[in-house]
Amino acid sequence: PPCVHPRRDGRSRPCLLAMGATAAAARGSGVPGMAPPRTTGGTSASLRPPRRAPAVSAAPLPCRRDWSSRRVRVPAGALLAVLAARFAGQGTLVGAEPCSDSPKEYGIVQFTQEECTCCYELDEFIQDNDYVYVLFYSTKGRLNLDINAKFEQLAAEWKWSRIHFGRIDTDKDREMSKKWVEPNMVPTNVMYKFGRPVEVKPKDFEQIRDRYQGSPEGIKWMLTKYLGEDAEGSNIHYVTPLMSAKKHAKLVKKNEISLVGFFKKENDMYHKIFCEAVWGLHQTIDRDDIGAGVGAVTIQSVAKKLSGQAPSVVVYIDGKAVEQDGVFGDGKWTVKDLSAFLKQFLPLSVVEDDADDRGAKEDL
Numbered sequence: 001p002p003c004v005h006p007r008r009d010g011r012s013r014p015c016l017l018a019m020g021a022t023a024a025a026a027r028g029s030g031v032p033g034m035a036p037p038r039t040t041g042g043t044s045a046s047l048r049p050p051r052r053a054p055a056v057s058a059a060p061l062p063c064r065r066d067w068s069s070r071r072v073r074v075p076a077g078a079l080l081a082v083l084a085a086r087f088a089g090q091g092t093l094v095g096a097e098p099c100s101d102s103p104k105e106y107g108i109v110q111f112t113q114e115e116c117t118c119c120y121e122l123d124e125f126i127q128d129n130d131y132v133y134v135l136f137y138s139t140k141g142r143l144n145l146d147i148n149a150k151f152e153q154l155a156a157e158w159k160w161s162r163i164h165f166g167r168i169d170t171d172k173d174r175e176m177s178k179k180w181v182e183p184n185m186v187p188t189n190v191m192y193k194f195g196r197p198v199e200v201k202p203k204d205f206e207q208i209r210d211r212y213q214g215s216p217e218g219i220k221w222m223l224t225k226y227l228g229e230d231a232e233g234s235n236i237h238y239v240t241p242l243m244s245a246k247k248h249a250k251l252v253k254k255n256e257i258s259l260v261g262f263f264k265k266e267n268d269m270y271h272k273i274f275c276e277a278v279w280g281l282h283q284t285i286d287r288d289d290i291g292a293g294v295g296a297v298t299i300q301s302v303a304k305k306l307s308g309q310a311p312s313v314v315v316y317i318d319g320k321a322v323e324q325d326g327v328f329g330d331g332k333w334t335v336k337d338l339s340a341f342l343k344q345f346l347p348l349s350v351v352e353d354d355a356d357d358r359g360a361k362e363d364l
Contacts, residue, residue, distance in 0.1 A: 107155035111168040113176050122168060122176055131227050131236055132192040135167035136181050147187040154216040157267050160275035162236045163223065189219075191227060198226045238278045240295040241266075245305045248297060255293030258316040259342055262308035266298040270311035270333055277338040281346075291347035313338065315345050 111122040111134070126132045135151045138144050148167075155165040170177040170186050181188050191198050204222060212218025224233035232247065234240040242248045242260070252258040259278070263271040278294050297303045303310055312329030315322045328341045 107159040107165055108152065109164065109166040111166055111176065112173050120166065122166070122180070125164070125166060126192045127195045129164045130194055131163045133163055133165050133223065134190050134192070135165075136170050136177055136186050136188045136190070137167055138171050138186050139169060140171070144187050150214070150216055150219075151189075154219055157216065158220070160238060160272070160279040162238065163227065191223065193227050200226060238282055238294065239275050240293070242295040242297045242302065243299060245302055248295065248302070248306055251293045251295045252316040252319050255316075256318060257292040257345060257347070259292050259294045259313060259345070260308075260316065261296040261313045262303045262306075262310045263296060263298050264300065264310045266296075268311075271296060271298060273333055273335055273338055274313060277335045277342060280335060280339055281342060292345065313341070317345075 109120050109125070111125065112119045113121075122134070126134075135147070137148055151165070151167065158165075168177050170181070170183060174183065177183075180190065200222070204225070208214060208218040208222060212221065223236065224231075227233065227236050229235045232241050232243065239261070240247075240251065242251060248260065251260070261271065261274040263274070265271070274296060278290075281290050282288070297306065297308055300310075308314065309329060311333070312327055315326040317326075321327075322345075326345075328338060331337055331341070
C-alpha cells in the first residue's frame with residue numbers, strides 16, 4: 001500500500017516522490033559557518049507539493065526509503081549557513097520530537113535513517129510541508145553547541161507557527177546529509193519553501209551578522225523576508241503580528257470576523273496560550289482557514305492607540321469590537337478555556353465541520 005508520512009501538526013500526507021535537487025556548500029565567505037554556493041543544478045518550480053491531503057484514520061505506515069539517489073546541487077544562493085552565536089551560552093542537544101501522537105511536545109524534528117517511530121526522512125519531510133527550516137550540525141565543537149542553542153530558542157519561540165523546524169546530525173547520518181551539504185561545512189542552515197531551497201542574497205547574510213549578531217531575531221527577520229508573502233509574514237503564522245494600528249485596521253476591515261490578542265510582549269505566557277489555542281483550532285477543524293482573521297498586538301504603543309488592555313483577546317465583527325461577551329481577559333487563561341471562547345465566534349459551517357470530523361473519529 002502507499003506509505004503515509006506523519007506531519008508535525010498531527011495530520012498525515014501520502015509520501016511524495018523526492019525531488020532530484022540537493023544542496024551543497026562551498027567555501028570561504030568571511031563569516032563563521034557561512035559559505036557562498038559552489039555549483040548550480042536544477043529543480044522544477046512546478047513540483048510544488050499539495051497544500052492539503054485527505055485525513056488518514058489508520059496508523060501511518062513507514063515510508064519506503066531509497067538511499068541510492070544521485071547527488072545534484074541546488075541553484076546559486078540556495079544554501080543558508082548559520083551565523084556564529086558569539087554571545088550565546090553553551091547548549092545541550094535535545095532529543096527528537098515525538099510523532100503525530102504528541103506533535104508539539106518538542107518544536108524540532110530529527111532527520112535520520114534509523115527505523116524508529118519518531119524519525120523522519122529529510123527529502124520526504126520537505127515535500128510534505130510548505131515551510132521547513134533545517135539545521136545540519138555536528139555534536140562536536142563549541143560552535144555547533146552555540147548554533148544549536150540559538151536554533152532551539154528560535155524553534156521554541158515560533159513553536160506555534162506554520163514553519164517546521166528540523167535538524168540532522170551529519171556525523172550520525174552521513175549518508176543522508178551528504179546529499180545536501182559537504183561534511184566539512186557544518187553547522188549549516190537551509191530553508192525550504194514548497195519543497196525547494198530558497199535563495200538568499202549575500203547582503204542579507206551581512207545584515208544578520210552586523211545588525212543582529214546572528215541572534216534568533218535576525219533569523220526571524222530572514223525567515224519572514226524569504227518565506228513570507230507580505231511584510232508581516234502572515235502566511236507563516238497562524239497569528240499574524242500586528243506591528244501598527246494601521247495593520248490592525250487592515251485586518252479587522254478585511255475579515256468579517258477578527259480575533260485580536262493584546263499582550264505586553266511577544267512570547268509572554270498569555271501570548272503563547274493564544275498562539276497555541278489558535279494553532280489547535282486549525283488542527284481540530286483541519287482547515288487552513290478557520291473563517292476568521294487572527295492577529296496579535298505585542299507593542300505597547302500600538303495597544304495604547306487602540307485602547308487595548310493586556311492581556312486580552314477582542315472579537316471584531318464587521319470591523320467593530322463586540323461589546324457584550326466579546327472580550328476574553330478576566331477569565332482563566334488556559335488553552336482549553338480560550339479555545340472554547342474563540343470557537344463560539346467562528347462561522348457555523350466551520351463548527352459543524354469540526355463536529356462531523358469528531359463524529360467520524362468516534363465511529364472509527
